[in-house]
Amino acid sequence: MPKIKFLLADGAELTVEAQNGRTLMETALENSVPGIIAECNGSAACATCHVVLPEEIMSALGPISEHENDMLDFAEASRESGSRLSCQIKVSDAMDNVSVRVPAA
Amino acid sequence: MSEAVKVVDDVAFEDLLANPYPVFKRVRDLGPVVKVEAANIMMVTRFDDVMAIERDPETFSSVNPQSLLNTVIGPNLMRKDGEDHARERAAIDPSLRPGVVKRCWADPMRAICDDVISQIEHKGEAELFEELAAPIAARALADILGFDGVDWRTMALWSQSLIDGSGNYSHNPEIARKAKEAASGVESAVDRMLSHHRDDPNPSMLSSMLQADPAQTVEQIYANIKVAIGGGLNETRDSILTLILGLLQNPDQFARVLAEPSLWGQAFEEAVRWISPIGMYPRRLTRDTEISGTLVRKGEQVGLCVGAANHDDRRFNDPEKFDLFREKKSHLAFGAGSHFCAGTWVSRALVSQIAVPMVFERLRNLRLRDPRLVRIRGWVFRGPTHMPVVWDA
Ligand code: HEM
Numbered sequence: 001m002p003k004i005k006f007l008l009a010d011g012a013e014l015t016v017e018a019q020n021g022r023t024l025m026e027t028a029l030e031n032s033v034p035g036i037i038a039e040c041n042g043s044a045a046c047a048t049c050h051v052v053l054p055e056e057i058m059s060a061l062g063p064i065s066e067h068e069n070d071m072l073d074f075a076e077a078s079r080e081s082g083s084r085l086s087c088q089i090k091v092s093d094a095m096d097n098v099s100v101r102v103p104a105a
Numbered sequence: 106m107s108e109a110v111k112v113v114d115d116v117a118f119e120d121l122l123a124n125p126y127p128v129f130k131r132v133r134d135l136g137p138v139v140k141v142e143a144a145n146i147m148m149v150t151r152f153d154d155v156m157a158i159e160r161d162p163e164t165f166s167s168v169n170p171q172s173l174l175n176t177v178i179g180p181n182l183m184r185k186d187g188e189d190h191a192r193e194r195a196a197i198d199p200s201l202r203p204g205v206v207k208r209c210w211a212d213p214m215r216a217i218c219d220d221v222i223s224q225i226e227h228k229g230e231a232e233l234f235e236e237l238a239a240p241i242a243a244r245a246l247a248d249i250l251g252f253d254g255v256d257w258r259t260m261a262l263w264s265q266s267l268i269d270g271s272g273n274y275s276h277n278p279e280i281a282r283k284a285k286e287a288a289s290g291v292e293s294a295v296d297r298m299l300s301h302h303r304d305d306p307n308p309s310m311l312s313s314m315l316q317a318d319p320a321q322t323v324e325q326i327y328a329n330i331k332v333a334i335g336g337g338l339n340e341t342r343d344s345i346l347t348l349i350l351g352l353l354q355n356p357d358q359f360a361r362v363l364a365e366p367s368l369w370g371q372a373f374e375e376a377v378r379w380i381s382p383i384g385m386y387p388r389r390l391t392r393d394t395e396i397s398g399t400l401v402r403k404g405e406q407v408g409l410c411v412g413a414a415n416h417d418d419r420r421f422n423d424p425e426k427f428d429l430f431r432e433k434k435s436h437l438a439f440g441a442g443s444h445f446c447a448g449t450w451v452s453r454a455l456v457s458q459i460a461v462p463m464v465f466e467r468l469r470n471l472r473l474r475d476p477r478l479v480r481i482r483g484w485v486f487r488g489p490t491h492m493p494v495v496w497d498a
Contacts, residue, residue: 029160037435039435039439039441039445040441040442040443040445041159041160041441041442041443041445042443043191043194043442043443043445045198045443045445045447045449046439046445046449047203048435066199067195067198067199067202070202070203070204070205071202071203073203073204074203074204074450105433
């Protein structure tokens, strides 16, 4: 089970055990990670599960869909180069020990 | 031990229509699920319960082939779940995404608002439902659907007739006839425009459904266009009026928005929390389950009262107040889960970035003619129905 470290907007850190195959958004909700609201529960419609990932993991994740790409420009916190919607990312071993930042809205 | 559903039988239907919020408060405090006889529905009214339900679509399904909505408009995405829903949703999303709204719809929507306001600007007085909000909402929607040349009164009539038909639980034959007429009106309009949108791909919803992979059938196109007409006109219209009303009634907040235009977005979110255009929508139980300790049986239907959830004092302080500076928290006016409103980004742009700022810019010193003349009505759909104003022409 990969461990994922959430870096919260207020500077706190929260390390959680994640399950392969679940999405990063589901992992965040199950562990009550503050700042991940996920109104649309994983449909990439609301842009309220925005996270910023480190560069090195981005390439391992595959391309961003046109829909997600469009949404990210309108997330409440400004888009950064590592921005993704956490509902579109499946947890895998490749994400073990990754730091996921929840940007300040 | 799970609790049984409590019942409220001393509320009249008219009480709900006139002002559902006192009823919502009573029901919310009584229990997590309460049957309200006048509306013949089990209401879920607490914020956390609605959110939890929307995260469990396998238990709380939108599928309901026998629903009036399906009878009136045909099998549509609002009453499907899972892959079936996702495919139809993906077929319309390309015309409603925020970036597309900004690139393709902002300019035409601005032109519509400019035209509507130009027609009343010189008069110094107007009734904003009929002369402003309804035409703006209907014309913007016609553009986005790809219904070029359909006039706004026809759009408004179709929309109202489809809504009334979907709520026609007493089987009133006149309402049923009008709904049928609207449905065939929409279908002929689609038929007329299909080849244009097929030959000339564009960002409209009609064209987007034709370009989708897998391509949508004509039945799917008919039905989902009807969903958008029934569900994309009133809410925008009502939220335009609600936002104007909230600001006119709260001059301090209004002054701060004028001084700091980046607050328009926040003001809009507060307006739709304060008077949510859609107050309730249904889900059907696929198994016996407990909602916060209250047992509800398989096959039964619960009404998710997002209007009530948005006034839940467990979450929002002084919920009945319009306060755009309240502690920032998400609301449920656009629903939640996979059916989260597809038109969210269109409405945000049209209402908070274009229509209402333009109203206040062009209609100088806008004020209510008399606060006592403002009418607000409805519970499943709620909004100002009459709002006479004056300004310095
Ligand atoms: C302030 C304006 C609006 C509000 C408050 C609003 C609210 C809602 C709500 C609460 C739902 C969920 C219904 C359910 O789950 O049963 C919904 C769904 C929907 N809305 Fe909106 N709406 C607005 C504007 C619009 C506009 C302008 C459009 C079209 C351009 C639109 C199209 C839709 C569609 C197609 C659905 C069904 C989505 C699905 O089932 O996946 N809405 N809306």
